[in-house]
Amino acid sequence: MAFTNGPKIGGITLNRQYFQDPVLGKSFTGGTTTTNLVENSSYNAANATGKLTNGTYFSPLGAGSFYFDGSDDQIRYDQGANTYDPLLLPTVCTVYAWVYPLSSTGGIFSHWSGGPVNLGYWINGGKIAVYQYDGVWTNYDSSGASVPTNAWSQIAWVRSSSSSMSLYLNDSLNGTLTATSPRVFGGGNNGVLGSLWGWQFFNGYMGVFMIYFEAHSLSQVQQTYNIFRDRYGV
Numbered sequence: 001m002a003f004t005n006g007p008k009i010g011g012i013t014l015n016r017q018y019f020q021d022p023v024l025g026k027s028f029t030g031g032t033t034t035t036n037l038v039e040n041s042s043y044n045a046a047n048a049t050g051k052l053t054n055g056t057y058f059s060p061l062g063a064g065s066f067y068f069d070g071s072d073d074q075i076r077y078d079q080g081a082n083t084y085d086p087l088l089l090p091t092v093c094t095v096y097a098w099v100y101p102l103s104s105t106g107g108i109f110s111h112w113s114g115g116p117v118n119l120g121y122w123i124n125g126g127k128i129a130v131y132q133y134d135g136v137w138t139n140y141d142s143s144g145a146s147v148p149t150n151a152w153s154q155i156a157w158v159r160s161s162s163s164s165m166s167l168y169l170n171d172s173l174n175g176t177l178t179a180t181s182p183r184v185f186g187g188g189n190n191g192v193l194g195s196l197w198g199w200q201f202f203n204g205y206m207g208v209f210m211i212y213f214e215a216h217s218l219s220q221v222q223q224t225y226n227i228f229r230d231r232y233g234v
Contacts, residue, residue, distance in 0.1 A: 014220070017041045018087065018211035020050070023064035034066070034075060042213070047086045047191065050075040056194065062100065062152060062207045063231050066194075070103060070203025074194040078112060087211070089188025094216045095121060095157045096224060098207035098232060101149050106203055107196030108155070111189050118189050120196045121157050123147050128155055128167040128174050131196060134183040142167045142175030152207070152232035154225045159185055160215040170234065171222040207232065 019037040020027045027034045036048035052058075052066065056073040059065050066075065078086035089095075097108050101123060110120035110131075120131040124139065126146030132138045147153050147169060156168040162184040165177040179185050193209065194202045208228055216224070 014216075015213045016210060017213050018043060018048075018209070020209040021064070022058060022066050022207060024058070026064075028058055028064065028066075043087060047077045047083070050077045050193065059205055061205050062098070065098075065100065065205040065207045067205050068106075068194045068202045070106060070201050072195075072201060074192050074201070076112070076192050078191040083191070086189070086191030089119075089190060089211065090213055091159065091162050091186075091188075092213070092215050093159050093188065094210075094212040094214060096208065096210040096212075097121075097155050098152060098209070098228060099123075099147070099155060099202075100152050100205040100207070101147060101202070102204040104146070104149060105200060107192075107194065107200045108202060108206075109190050109209075110192055110196045112192055112198065119185060121190075122196050122200060123155075123202075128157070128169060130157065130165060130167075130177060130185070132179065132183065132185060134179075134186055136183075138180055138183065140165075140177045142169075142177075144172070144174035145169060149204075152234050154228065154232075156216065156221050156224070158215050158221070162186060166215075168218075168221045170229075171225045173218060 022028050032052040034050045053074050053076050054072040059067045104126040107122045122129050127141040130140045158166040163179040167175040
């Protein structure tokens with residue numbers, strides 16, 4: 001079953017471009033690949049398929065998820081080719097990940113090991129975080145509650161401009177980030193799930209993962225959370 005954009009939130013068909021749902025028979029049908037469920041996505045066939053790498057495997061937890069061992073497991077959308085823009089994100093976008101961390105630090109979504117590095121999305125000591133490379137390395141942490149371990153949570157990174165980003169934990173704002181001038185939250189050449197450029201690997205389970213080419217409001221984040229919360233028991 002393919003999805004054109006949906007789901008509808010607030011009566012608006014949202015511009016969803018990537019929807020990975022590990023439920024057996026949806027994104028995952030066995031083997032070592034996972035596929036994008038959005039039929040009319042901007043991402044083409046070459047990078048809409050992710051490869052479960054280094055032992056990442058399907059788990060029934062959360063009605064279907066992928067397990068990462070925190071050592072080297074990852075899902076690669078560049079098919080191991082280190083292409084320049086495997087999942088090229090625009091300046092304005094929203095990234096959702098349902099996670100069940102077993103440790104308080106780990107990469108969620110980044111480029112491969114090497115350049116161009118741009119933005120990396122991760123959990124840093126329990127805080128929702130963004131690592132930015134724009135000539136120098138800068139890390140930005142959320143100011144809100146920590147992401148719990150051994151429990152499911154929805155994390156949302158909402159980039160509304162090249163200098164502004166909002167972070168959400170479940171249905172609440174968890175922090176706002178402003179890029180340190182003159183730097184910007186630039187680039188979006190992301191292609192690996194489960195690591196931060198080949199280091200800080202994620203240890204735990206990941207469920208639904210989505211990318212939207214628009215900045216979601218608090219109410220849209222809350223409604224997205226409500227769509228999946230029963231599945232994850234939160």
